[in-house]
Amino acid sequence: MSELVIAIDGPVGSGKSTxxxxxxxxxxxxxxxxxxxxxxxxxxALRNHVPLDSEEELQAMAGASRIDLLSTDDSFRVLVDGxxxxxxxxxxxxxQAASKVAVIAGVRTVLVKEQRRAARGGGVVMExxxxxxxxxxxxxxxxxxxxxxxxxxxxxxxxHAQKGECLELSEVLEEVRQRDRRDRERAVSPLVRAHxxxxxxxxxxxxxxxxxxxxxxxxxxxxxxxxxxxx
Numbered sequence: 001m002s003e004l005v006i007a008i009d010g011p012v013g014s015g016k017s018t019x020x021x022x023x024x025x026x027x028x029x030x031x032x033x034x035x036x037x038x039x040x041x042x043x044x045a046l047r048n049h050v051p052l053d054s055e056e057e058l059q060a061m062a063g064a065s066r067i068d069l070l071s072t073d074d075s076f077r078v079l080v081d082g083x084x085x086x087x088x089x090x091x092x093x094x095x096q097a098a099s100k101v102a103v104i105a106g107v108r109t110v111l112v113k114e115q116r117r118a119a120r121g122g123g124v125v126m127e128x129x130x131x132x133x134x135x136x137x138x139x140x141x142x143x144x145x146x147x148x149x150x151x152x153x154x155x156x157x158x159x160h161a162q163k164g165e166c167l168e169l170s171e172v173l174e175e176v177r178q179r180d181r182r183d184r185e186r187a188v189s190p191l192v193r194a195h196x197x198x199x200x201x202x203x204x205x206x207x208x209x210x211x212x213x214x215x216x217x218x219x220x221x222x223x224x225x226x227x228x229x230x231x
Contacts (some may be wrong), residue, residue, distance in 0.1 A: 003029075003121065003122030003123035004029075004122055004123070004139075004140035004141055004218060004221065004222060005119055005122050005123075005124055005126070005136050005139040005140055005141075006020075006023065006027075006029070006124070006125045006126070006139065006140065006141045006142075006143070006214070006218060007126055007127075007131035007132035007135070007136045007139040007141070007142045007143065007194075007197075008020050008023075008125065008126070008127040008128075008131065008132075008142075008143045008145060008214070009127070009128060009129055009130065009131050009132050009133070009142070009143070009144050009145070009191070009193070009194070009197065010127075010129075010143075010144055010145030010146060010191075011129075011146070011152065011176075011179070011180050011183060011184075011191060012152060012156065012176055012179045012180070012183070013147065013151070013152025013153060013155045013156045013176055014145040014146060014147050014152060014202065015145060015147070015155065015202055015207050015210060016035075016127040016128070016145055017033055017035070017127060018207040019127075019145065019202075019207050019210045019211050019214065020033070020125045020126070020127040021076065021125075022207060022208065022211035023125050023211050023214050023215055023218070024071070024124075024125040026211065026212075026215050027125070027215060027218060028123075029123050029124055029125050030071050030123060030124045030125070031071045031076060031124070031125050031126075032069055032071065032115070032118055032119060032124055032125070032126040032127075033069065033076065033078075033126075033127060033128075034111070034115050034126055034127065034128030034129075034131060034135065035098070035127070035128050035129070036069060036076075036078045036089060037067050037069070037111045037114065037115070038098045038101055038102045038107070038111065039078075039089035039090070039094050039095065039098045040065070040067045040078055040080045040085060040089055041058070041061070041062050041065065041067070041098070041101050041107060041111070042089070042094050042097035042098040042100075042101045043080065043085055043088055043089045043094050043097075044061060044065060044080055044081075045058060045061060045097065045101065046093065046094065046097055048061070052097055052100045052101060053100075055104050055105075055106055055107075056106075058101060058104055058106070058107050059104065059106030059107055059109075059110065062106070062107045062110045062111065063110050065080060065081060066079075066080070066081050066082070067079070067080055067111075067114065069118065090163065091163070091165075092160060092165060092167075092175075096175075099179055099182050099183070100182075102129075102183075102186070103182065103186040103187070103188055104188070105188045108188055108189055112134065112135050115131075115135050116135060116136070119136065122140070129183055129189070129191045130189035130190075130191070132144070132194035132196075132197050133189070133192060133194045134189045137194070140218075140221060140222075141198075141214075141217060141218050141221045142194050142196060142197035142198065143197060143198050143200055143214055143217070144193040144194065144197040144198070144199050144200065145200050145202060145210070146199060146200070146201045146202070146203075147201060147202050147203040148203045149173065149176055149177060149180070150173070151203050152176055153169060153172045153173040153175075153176045154169065154172075156172050156175070156176060157169050157172040160172065198217060200213060200214070
């Protein structure tokens with residue numbers, strides 16, 4: 001199988017991270033979480049008390065930061081300036097801050113360059129909200145994951161619970177709806193389905209079932225490309 005770039009986009013709670021990791025594992029690809037980069041910038045901004053509405057300061061900070069995504073067979077780690085912040089960037093506070101940082105054009109410009117560099121040569125599965133539309137418009141396979149807002153909110157509630165954060169479903173549901181609005185209505189790289197992305201609604205599917213479907217699509221796409229090359 002050739003080394004495709006697989007771009008997986010979708011709203012919060014659609015299962016992008018879990019599914020992308022599993023797809024990468026099955027195909028022997030490298031998994032890259034673009035959202036982790038924005039969370040890393042948000043975490044550093046919160047730690048350094050950089051105002052989340054200061055575009056100039058946030059862009060300068062992002063450009064001066066070193067963010068490394070380390071993907072192995074059994075783990076995914078995020079380092080900021082050499083410090084492992086994998087657990088810290090998964091808090092609810094950082095998630096909310098990241099959604100604000102992500103709308104800043106200068107920050108996105110810095111991080112998109114890093115994402116393209118990291119995926120150079122293919123053989124990667126990258127997930128986010130603008131991977132198939134902005135970061136890799138020529139990706140070999142684009143997927144847009146979707147699920148009902150209620151199901152996505154419940155998934156997020158369970159994620160919070162696993163980290164010891166007990167939130168009411170109604171509270172998480174409102175959080176998801178607000179995040180959807182910010183992601184879809186932002187002026188810079190809004191969350192939209194690429195015209196050539198395959199829509200996968202996993203409302204009634206678990207992560208393993210979703211990953212298997214994407215792996216099948218990747219193998220079919222690769223087979224079609226191979227057939228064209230032989231003609």
